[in-house]
Amino acid sequence: MHPRLTTTRAEATVFTMVLTQGPVTRVEIARRSGLSSAAVTKAARPFIEAGYLEELEATERTAPGAGRPASPLTIRANREFFAGVKITDDELIGVITDLRAQPLVSAHRRLTTTSPEGVVEALAELVADLRSDDPAYDERCHWLGLAVSGDVDKALGLVRYSPFLGWRKVPLARLAGEATGLNVTVENDVRSLTVAEQWFGDGVGASSFALVTVGAGIGCGLVANDRVVAGSHGVAGEIGHIPVGGEEPECHCGGRGCVEAIAGTAPIVAAVRAATGDASLTIDAAIDVAHAGNTAAREVFARAGHAIGLGIAAMANLFGPERIIVTGDVQGLAAYDLFEEQINRSFTSQAFGAAADCRLLLRPRTFEQWARGAAAVAIQTLFSSQER
Amino acid sequence: MHPRLTTTRAEATVFTMVLTQGPVTRVEIARRSGLSSAAVTKAARPFIEAGYLEELEATERTAPGAGRPASPLTIRANREFFAGVKITDDELIGVITDLRAQPLVSAHRRLTTTSPEGVVEALAELVADLRSDDPAYDERCHWLGLAVSGDVDKALGLVRYSPFLGWRKVPLARLAGEATGLNVTVENDVRSLTVAEQWFGDGVGASSFALVTVGAGIGCGLVANDRVVAGSHGVAGEIGHIPVGGEEPECHCGGRGCVEAIAGTAPIVAAVRAATGDASLTIDAAIDVAHAGNTAAREVFARAGHAIGLGIAAMANLFGPERIIVTGDVQGLAAYDLFEEQINRSFTSQAFGAAADCRLLLRPRTFEQWARGAAAVAIQTLFSSQER
Numbered sequence: 001m002h003p004r005l006t007t008t009r010a011e012a013t014v015f016t017m018v019l020t021q022g023p024v025t026r027v028e029i030a031r032r033s034g035l036s037s038a039a040v041t042k043a044a045r046p047f048i049e050a051g052y053l054e055e056l057e058a059t060e061r062t063a064p065g066a067g068r069p070a071s072p073l074t075i076r077a078n079r080e081f082f083a084g085v086k087i088t089d090d091e092l093i094g095v096i097t098d099l100r101a102q103p104l105v106s107a108h109r110r111l112t113t114t115s116p117e118g119v120v121e122a123l124a125e126l127v128a129d130l131r132s133d134d135p136a137y138d139e140r141c142h143w144l145g146l147a148v149s150g151d152v153d154k155a156l157g158l159v160r161y162s163p164f165l166g167w168r169k170v171p172l173a174r175l176a177g178e179a180t181g182l183n184v185t186v187e188n189d190v191r192s193l194t195v196a197e198q199w200f201g202d203g204v205g206a207s208s209f210a211l212v213t214v215g216a217g218i219g220c221g222l223v224a225n226d227r228v229v230a231g232s233h234g235v236a237g238e239i240g241h242i243p244v245g246g247e248e249p250e251c252h253c254g255g256r257g258c259v260e261a262i263a264g265t266a267p268i269v270a271a272v273r274a275a276t277g278d279a280s281l282t283i284d285a286a287i288d289v290a291h292a293g294n295t296a297a298r299e300v301f302a303r304a305g306h307a308i309g310l311g312i313a314a315m316a317n318l319f320g321p322e323r324i325i326v327t328g329d330v331q332g333l334a335a336y337d338l339f340e341e342q343i344n345r346s347f348t349s350q351a352f353g354a355a356a357d358c359r360l361l362l363r364p365r366t367f368e369q370w371a372r373g374a375a376a377v378a379i380q381t382l383f384s385s386q387e388r
Numbered sequence: 389m390h391p392r393l394t395t396t397r398a399e400a401t402v403f404t405m406v407l408t409q410g411p412v413t414r415v416e417i418a419r420r421s422g423l424s425s426a427a428v429t430k431a432a433r434p435f436i437e438a439g440y441l442e443e444l445e446a447t448e449r450t451a452p453g454a455g456r457p458a459s460p461l462t463i464r465a466n467r468e469f470f471a472g473v474k475i476t477d478d479e480l481i482g483v484i485t486d487l488r489a490q491p492l493v494s495a496h497r498r499l500t501t502t503s504p505e506g507v508v509e510a511l512a513e514l515v516a517d518l519r520s521d522d523p524a525y526d527e528r529c530h531w532l533g534l535a536v537s538g539d540v541d542k543a544l545g546l547v548r549y550s551p552f553l554g555w556r557k558v559p560l561a562r563l564a565g566e567a568t569g570l571n572v573t574v575e576n577d578v579r580s581l582t583v584a585e586q587w588f589g590d591g592v593g594a595s596s597f598a599l600v601t602v603g604a605g606i607g608c609g610l611v612a613n614d615r616v617v618a619g620s621h622g623v624a625g626e627i628g629h630i631p632v633g634g635e636e637p638e639c640h641c642g643g644r645g646c647v648e649a650i651a652g653t654a655p656i657v658a659a660v661r662a663a664t665g666d667a668s669l670t671i672d673a674a675i676d677v678a679h680a681g682n683t684a685a686r687e688v689f690a691r692a693g694h695a696i697g698l699g700i701a702a703m704a705n706l707f708g709p710e711r712i713i714v715t716g717d718v719q720g721l722a723a724y725d726l727f728e729e730q731i732n733r734s735f736t737s738q739a740f741g742a743a744a745d746c747r748l749l750l751r752p753r754t755f756e757q758w759a760r761g762a763a764a765v766a767i768q769t770l771f772s773s774q775e776r
Contacts, residue, residue: 009397151741151742161741208617208619208620220706222612222706222707224610224612224613224615224617225612225613225615225617227612227613229596229612229613229707229708230708231596231707231708231709232596232708232709232710232746233708233710233742233743233745233746234708234741234742235704235705235708235740235741235742235743236706236707236708237706237708238705238706238740238743239705239706241701241702241705241738241740242630242702242705242706243632243698243701243702243738244631244632244634244645245634246632246633246634246635246636246645247634248634253740253741254737255701255737255738255740256737256738257632257634310631313629313631313643314629314630314631314702314706315706316623317623317626317627317629317630318608318610318624318625318626318627318630318702318703318706318707319610319617319619319624319706319707320617320618320619320620320621320622320623320624320625321619321620322620322621349642349643349644350629350631350643350644352623352626352629352641352643353539353549353622353623353641354539354621354622354623355621355623355626357621358620358621
């Protein structure tokens with residue numbers, strides 16, 4: 001194992017603050033964290049010595065006569081690199097990022113099989129390709145983050161159940177570690193994207209927020225009290241199975257009236273096919289038909305937006321996030337303008353009291369950004385004391 | 389201000405573990421907390437000196453030749469006492485508890501007004517009555533916890549909005565502190581009960597759990613990653629406003645199909661009145677009619693149970709709690725046998741995958757136990773580092 005760099009809580013606190021909120025002076029770190037100045041200085045030292053942090057030139061004195069000027073600490077973002085891969089049922093999307101989880105290079109690889117062995121083999125080739133792009137990546141990339149949809153046990157590195165891949169109990173961290181020689185983290189894909197938002201995106205500075213992903217399914221990641229909600233029993237964030245439709249329609253999960261049974265890609269396609277009489281329409285064609293102004297097709301999307309808005313309101317009523325980030329995969333985003341007005345209207349009508357004040361931030365995220373989420377999980381695992 | 393006793397995180401960790409999980413040996417505390425034995429011993433010392441902790445006689449040696457026997461640490465529960473009061477719109481319910489939040493004495497007081505001044509005056513009398521019950525309460529009770537329904541800002545001691553009391557922006561902690569001379573905490577009533585379960589009840593040992601309260605309204609408290617979810621925007625736990633009914637019926641909140649619009653006391657009474665043709669039925673009479681076997685009345689309760697079960701499933705799908713505790717006020721509990729089967733059935737049918745494994749624990753809680761929750765918040769505030 002690559003040794004983890006932070007050994008004390010103070011070290012994790014200081015490094016994380018510079019990483020996610022820097023550049024920032026030691027005085028300001030002490031103020032925000034409640035640590036003493038001496039503790040901040042002591043905690044920062046090993047990171048400076050190891051080249052992860054550096055001092056910027058002082059730009060201002062804190063106060064007249066206040067002694068030496070305050071030099072902000074900043075990350076040396078290219079001190080270490082991280083590989084991140086999102087695994088879908090037909091494709092791997094990979095990136096190399098710097099310490100701030102900024103993608104530097106990306107690549108895709110079609111999958112010809114979803115067997116764990118086949119996927120791991122393709123994964124190893126993809127990661128080798130990515131790392132060969134720059135000698136620095138080869139030298140200073142020790143971690144690989146993987147993002148998979150389904151029930152993932154991060155602590156064990158285990159994919160318990162992934163319906164899209166047809167996997168049960170696949171020890172993915174071990175398999176991928178053996179194939180790549182890297183330290184591997186495995187996390188649910190929506191939670192991975194949530195971690196990227198928490199440390200490096202629109203969640204920075206929010207003690208609680210929710211990320212809602214609209215696409216083939218409808219998912220949700222939650223952060224409460226500064227920590228991602230992992231859920232017990234392998235379930236969390238299943239906003240798609242809130243029964244906003246009452247008794248109708250039936251859902252593939254066995255429930256009734258689920259958001260996803262109304263607003264998932266499959267029911268939208270089925271409803272647009274029924275409305276237009278064209279039984280061969282794809283989702284892309286359904287979106288085109290609606291964009292072209294077909295009223296019945298537009299109503300299908302509005303109904304989907306209504307279900308999504310009610311699901312978001314239910315989540316906000318229960319959970320009270322400071323912010324709600326709405327994103328999606330490519331298809332979900334292509335259709336977003338067809339949903340958006342109704343999502344906002346239904347959210348506002350169903351949000352309880354002041355929960356309606358919570359603004360929905362629309363943030364398009366490409367598959368590369370989902371892969372970046374996987375890398376962000378590896379970064380958080382390396383530097384956060386909370387993960388141990 | 390009564391000085392808070394814990395000044396370091398280690399002290400808070402050690403004391404909290406003995407309080408909520410003790411008696412427990414120092415060795416076991418070190419094992420569970422990750423602190424060194426020396427750190428545990430150092431952290432425990434001031435509490436022993438101040439009389440909050442004591443050593444039990446050693447009952448066993450940890451291992452042959454392992455040195456001196458391990459003496460478990462335990463709480464001296466009567467070292468300090470806490471007052472807790474639940475404020476409803478027509479009554480105050482107060483208790484004095486020991487350090488473990490066990491109620492030792494309780495009293496009720498009818499309210500003749502809901503004005504803040506009138507309530508605070510009655511509160512001061514009630515607390516004085518309770519403390520006069522034993523000289524030790526007068527000597528060693530420095531904290532008063534208050535529980536109020538509605539939007540409460542605990543950090544500010546402010547009731548932002550309480551519809552039942554008709555209060556807006558009432559600085560209750562300050563007013564009650566001036567009237568009683570005690571340190572006062574103010575918290576939402578459902579969150580107070582959640583804190584009592586977290587530290588002293590069925591939540592002990594669970595990193596995440598949910599408490600669902602069934603009564604005039606339907607509420608929910610959530611604990612994630614060992615901390616109560618307070619919510620932003622003054623809203624959290626509004627399980628009653630999840631729209632499980634689709635478009636029907638309208639709810640007093642402005643939403644549609646809310647759990648509470650189907651399963652709250654008012655809609656149940658209205659539906660049983662409509663079903664029986666008796667427009668003067670109270671909720672108690674409606675429960676009696678259903679208990680007597682009236683089919684239409686029984687169906688009203690079953691429909692309410694269905695809505696509650698769907699709401700609990702939606703919460704579990706989103707949040708993934710380890711445990712779900714279902715409780716209620718007196719009326720909610722009197723009717724619980726009319727709801728129970730349908731709650732369980734609807735929860736199971738709508739819970740996503742393994743979320744259905746989460747067992748619902750039915751736990752009757754009297755108003756005294758809600759008052760105890762208020763005291764538990766004061767205890768947690770005094771001893772927890774997380775609250776500062």
